[in-house]
Amino acid sequence: MVVVGAGIVGAACAYYATRAGLAVTVLERGSVAAGTTGAGEGNLLLSDKQAGPELQLALRSSVLWNELGEQLGSEAIELERKGGLVVAGTAEGVTALREFAAEQRALGVASEPLDQAQLRAAEPHLSPAFAGGAFYPGDMQVQPMLAAASLLAAACRLGAVLRTGVEVTGSTLTGGRLSGLRTSTGPVAADYVVNAAGTWGGQLSARLGAELPILPRRGFVLVTEPLPRVVRHKVYSADYVANVASDSAGLELSPVVEGTRSGTVLIGASRERVGFDTTISIPVVRRLAAQAVALFPVLAGINLLRVYGGLRPYCPDHLPVIGADSRLPGLLHACGHEGAGIGLSPATGELIADLITGRAPGVDPKPFAPDRLIGALT
Amino acid sequence: MTVFRFDDGEIGFTAGQTVGAALIDAGIYSWRLTRRHGRPRGLFCGIGVCYDCLVDIDGTPNQRACQVSAAAGMTVTTQTGTGHDDLAR
Numbered sequence: 001m002v003v004v005g006a007g008i009v010g011a012a013c014a015y016y017a018t019r020a021g022l023a024v025t026v027l028e029r030g031s032v033a034a035g036t037t038g039a040g041e042g043n044l045l046l047s048d049k050q051a052g053p054e055l056q057l058a059l060r061s062s063v064l065w066n067e068l069g070e071q072l073g074s075e076a077i078e079l080e081r082k083g084g085l086v087v088a089g090t091a092e093g094v095t096a097l098r099e100f101a102a103e104q105r106a107l108g109v110a111s112e113p114l115d116q117a118q119l120r121a122a123e124p125h126l127s128p129a130f131a132g133g134a135f136y137p138g139d140m141q142v143q144p145m146l147a148a149a150s151l152l153a154a155a156c157r158l159g160a161v162l163r164t165g166v167e168v169t170g171s172t173l174t175g176g177r178l179s180g181l182r183t184s185t186g187p188v189a190a191d192y193v194v195n196a197a198g199t200w201g202g203q204l205s206a207r208l209g210a211e212l213p214i215l216p217r218r219g220f221v222l223v224t225e226p227l228p229r230v231v232r233h234k235v236y237s238a239d240y241v242a243n244v245a246s247d248s249a250g251l252e253l254s255p256v257v258e259g260t261r262s263g264t265v266l267i268g269a270s271r272e273r274v275g276f277d278t279t280i281s282i283p284v285v286r287r288l289a290a291q292a293v294a295l296f297p298v299l300a301g302i303n304l305l306r307v308y309g310g311l312r313p314y315c316p317d318h319l320p321v322i323g324a325d326s327r328l329p330g331l332l333h334a335c336g337h338e339g340a341g342i343g344l345s346p347a348t349g350e351l352i353a354d355l356i357t358g359r360a361p362g363v364d365p366k367p368f369a370p371d372r373l374i375g376a377l378t
Numbered sequence: 379m380t381v382f383r384f385d386d387g388e389i390g391f392t393a394g395q396t397v398g399a400a401l402i403d404a405g406i407y408s409w410r411l412t413r414r415h416g417r418p419r420g421l422f423c424g425i426g427v428c429y430d431c432l433v434d435i436d437g438t439p440n441q442r443a444c445q446v447s448a449a450a451g452m453t454v455t456t457q458t459g460t461g462h463d464d465l466a467r
Binding site: 227 | 413465466
């Protein structure tokens, strides 16, 4: 089996497939975690997922991330069980948040409603403008580049092979079935190929002759100077959930603020569909900063050290693509996770291994099947 | 020669010198203690990139000594940790 892409999803596919007994080679045109994996914050969130297939994938991933903490070492991947705090400014917002949390709770997502006084106790620097919120103890974080590298290193210890600087240019067929890949460094034989090229999964699928509609959605993260623990959890406004699910091509902003172990505070989140352009936009940075100050007024007097940005792999229906492509036997996709790829990667890798080995899958694969998107190609 | 205050003393400087350059000129090589182990820090890159030479100037922490021009009457203070200990609660 050949995995194309050494981001977090490719790393998880390689890890779980190798553990299932498959001989795995990972091909990466750049370096490990050089794309979207290296451009995010590493959130493992349950709180922002509405009841549905993505939440099922997130719940399974949450179990697997806790296992990975033991298998790879919590310190090695900076796994932090910090918990998420969702806040709402109005009584109506608080009610909507409670209803959302009740639906999630029915599926096994733990949360506790917090009133204004409890919010202040949980986050002493939070603006008093917020009427209430919900605390999600199951929200976690990893350092995504360390997590991808640790998963790949563990897979390689079990016999997997990682080849960087190898770009896939096309596919080779034998009797109508995929039998190998053409690459910048020569042909590579493969009985199965997994497209884990993330934001570039659409381009790769076209090169292989089975195109999928995966598009980039740009985002920036602002990094402050190191501080004492001013922000204790991942804190975001209830608007964030609506923005993630939106189909708007224009700029969407919702404040997401979190402290890190190193002391910096990370500020997001913007969403823009502007193609593959990763130029930093100062007006967007300014608005993100202003929103963060509305959540935590103390940040008004704090310097930003830097801003980084990247591209989320976006599918028209906001679900990742995981499973076999009926147009090209031997090809499987594992991409299109948008902004949730770090969190969803372990269950994705496990599902790919289950589908190839014929083991009963831990998560229902049907909602993620690639065939649903083929009609959406323009 | 014009001077600015540095901790308990005074540092002379010439027009156009940065705070960092004036401190080095005066034989002072560290003006920050790191936030975890209290290790001394001063100029490293000297060109505004590495953020190692951070110092408190007139009550504002995390100023790059290599980028701020020295001015008469400034109060420069050795910075301890993040410079924001007042926010810990």
